[in-house]
Amino acid sequence: MATLPAEQLLVFLLQVGALLALAVGLGALARRLGMPAIVGELCAGVLLGPSVADHLFPGFTAWLLPKDPGQFHLLDAAAQLGVLLLVGITGIQLDLGLLRRRGMTAARVSLFGLLVPLALGVGAGLLLPGSLLGEGADRNVFAFFLGVAMCVSAIPVIAKTLMDMGLLHRDVGQLTLTAGMFDDAVGWFLLSIVSAMATVGVTTGTVATSIGHLGLVVVAAFLARPLLRRLLRATGDDTGRTVSVLVVVMILAAAATHALKLEAIFGAFVAGAVMGTTGEVTAERLAPLRTLVLAVLAPLFFATAGLRMDLTALAEPSVLGAALAVLAIAVVGKFLGAFAGAALSGLSRWEALALGAGMNARGVVEVVVAMVGLRLGILTTATYTIIVLVAIVTSLMAPPTLRFAMRRVAPTAEEETRELAFAPVRASRGPS
Template sequence: MENPSLISVLFATSKVSEHLIKPLGHHQLLLVLLELSLLLLVARGMGEIMRRINLPPVVGELLAGVVLGPSLFGLLFPNLHDHIFPENQQQSDLLSVISWLGVLCLLIVTGLETDLKLIIRKGKTALLISLGGIIVPFVTGFGLGWFLPETFLADPNKRLVFSLFIATAMSISAVPVIAKVLMDLNLIRRDIGQVTLAAGMTDDTIGWILLSVVSGLASSGKFDFGTVFRSVSAAILFLAIAFTIGRTIVDQILRWVDDKVGGVTASLSVLLVLSFSAAALTQHLGLEAALGAFVVGILAGQSRRFNSEAGHTLEIITAGFLAPIFFASAGLKVNLLSLLVPQTLIFGLIVLTVACVGKFTGAYIGSRVGGLSHWEGIAMGSGMNARGAMEIVVATIGLSLGVLNPQMYSIIVMVAIVTSVMSPPLLRWSLSKVTIGEEEAQRLELEKLASRSFIKQIQRVLIPTRGGANIQLAAQLVGYIAQQNPLDVTLFYAESDKQPPSKARQTATAVKDTATQEAFTAVAEEMQLPDESNLQTKTESGHSKVAAIINEASKGYDLIVLGASEQTRSKDALFNLLVDQVIQEAPCATMVVKSHLTEAQGESCRIPQQPLKNILVPTVGTEYSKNAIEVASVIAAATGASVTIVNVINLPQIEYILYERRSFNPMKDIASDLLEQQAVIGRSLGAEVKTCILKGTSPETEILKFAENEGFDLIILGSNIRMVTGRVFFGHRVDAILNRSHCPVAVITAP
């Protein structure tokens, strides 16, 4: 007799197996890998060809899809084309998912590059351009849809819905294409580039709302005010929350990840998680997923704790893989052969003309009303004219809802491709006529300098402290830097894992807690950080104090600030054993401050605020010297002090008259040029900079004599680390200045 319980279990198992999701088929995986390889090869190849003929690569990437589509590849090798790119919904969906990843990543990168302050400053102009770029093409597109022959309508009884779809398609702009063009042309940081992005995103946001309204209308067959209200409300609410509460949330998440994990991989992962989550939210709200990704990109770019290297990594992945796949797959949908039918060709050209003229005219009028020049208006019209894949999305939705027939679908996709191909050369040509204003030129030059600047890259500062005079003075200097360059500062108290005997452990713990709090309080009060900066404290232990400091420093800090404690100095160390070892093992730049204050003040006594009126920076023209000049200039800009950059011409021990006459003057000219070049760096950071040339047989002696005679309050040295018999060695000159100076000395090193 059969066991009924066994039969029921087997029956249940068979029912479950019927509903198991099958893994991706062997042939499906083979095809998608083949499609990706072919699309990437042709897209990148044609992109490089376009680059060589002075066109943006995005043009070649868009045309790659047309070449691989039914227009060329399908015409020449129909069987092979149908085998690689079959008309199969599941296979098409696999490629679409990767294409959408390209869209989202491209918009994340665009968001990271977006200057929100500049957009806000240009907000009125961007809004006027956007309104002009929507209203005019929407009206002309609606009129076009109303008068097109019925042969282009899927359902002649839905003329109103058809006209609204055409109007929406004419109004949309392709922010991914615009962004890629601006990146390719190196224009994304220009005022015109930022305004174009702002106008494009506003344009698309309104366009997505229009699309959701028209899609709802097509589905229901009647005008639904509820759909309109929900779409508009969702967009406004999302943007309002994102740029208020969302800004803080994103920043805090990035801070937490940076503190707890750190590194490029962690920053990149959290950026993608936040972006895809926001994209899912905007998609759920009936808006487009691209809006959420773009907004998170902006918010992450505004956070000081986002790792810029992570953004650069994502940009490389996007430009080298995801974006070319996206642009090429968009071109796959175009069948130019269907457009060769005389009636379709004629009306296709009419649609293209109306699309270009309407968008260009609207954007130009908006630009002029917004205060832009004639050529800036032409550039704006050229840039906003790119429709790209967003218009293809509109066409695809219209086709799936039964509003568009295959003829009209091909025409709209053709418009998307042609306008995207037209836009880059027109934008390049029109922008060549635009003169850069003085304000914009200064901003771009400052950004260029900032991208290569040592001090501008410093955002996170670690200050190991036990509260001595040297670290208190160092804290004062960090506070001055923070006034010009907002910082995230961590005060760090390092302990060794070695435990005292059990009887003394409780007393030692109480003493340690008191000492820690005193050390933190002393340094925090000396620093006086502005509101824009952030201060936190940490106490950690390791197998040694050095290990604890290095372990914390490896979590993404840009600068370690140390005090050189005279009381604990060893004869085998430049500063002391702990400081020397930290400098040797530091994963980032370091600044060591030696105050030269009297030892009577002790390690726990507060020092008065040290007045700074004159700062001296010796230079030999190296990158290390430039770093020191930048630090000095930022401190000077905050305190009102002046910076003197000095170069010493090292003469031989015996000065011959012949040497003096023939060799000194050329050396003086070289030194003068060097000083002036480095003075420009200091002045660009807001400091009053002077230059001076000294000469002598002992540069360190001349520097010390000059510093004392002229009454300098601080000497800042830039140096590289040299290892000599296990101790830190900056060179005899730096050692001499550190030990014999009458005033405080700070030494800046970079890894």
């Protein structure tokens, strides 16, 4: 069996070391400036990628970050492990009791947060210049794809932002995660439909199969709950064994949903949420895994995502104009939708504003969606760059807007109790 060439391994190790060092450093700087660490972590990849370093130090980046797909796939695989575990531990801390009590609120926020930007995105796709369509792409398929890109949220970015800002225990944080997960599930389903439209066409069988797989994952996860409780209880006080069980279950669940043509992060999130309901995962038992993910694996993931961004295409005036228009549609659509859903549920205007801010973060999920569009020939390089811009700007907008709104929302007694449950974990990773 062939082994990994020594030169390829050396480059991979240097890539991980350089990206992680820069991501951690810029993440710390972002915190000092009052922003979540994710802002600096994303910027690490942007600085080392085609947006900056490729132009200033082409020889250096050609050596450290070669364009060879195989080399990049190694880095991408390591980063994917980080995002799966990040989403998984987020699911563990999801308060399902709150969801049962306020499920309709999350459903309204999710529904309006999907439909409004989806409709605005489809309308924009029908009006944008033909030069932004991929060669041979159908205008209707392009419009539907743009609508899907506008309606998604980014669970990894939302989760990291809420963790960094200490808002995960707040009701608004829990509702944002829940509505975002609904949005993501529907978004990936819609993306599978638009992918079929661009390739083999949409059939009733294709749609029914996707819906069936989605339901199968949820049902299977909760049927497995008693087994997961026994597994976690059997680990006793051995924190290492507990971490092993958590990681194995999350990864296998991610593999299962990926095999069903659903997103891997959906499986990791569902697995985490179910294990969190067993009552066996305490803050102390989760602390080692959470520290590793937040301090190492998540920064590596976000830095790697930044490498895919090339902002130099925005120097062309026509592309910049289209980018600003699409960005405005994306922001207004998501804010209006989430705000309307929250307001109809009786939440205060500040809670509604905070929900809109959290749901507005598109992040790396939007980058993944854009890559699918580029691969299918629906997008040009310029349109891809526009969608990436939406991902970056909306992720940067979320923290200051959340901070502004949540200063005006007094914590409840239930929220303070929930915060104490995970206080040892936050203390283990230092202030954010």
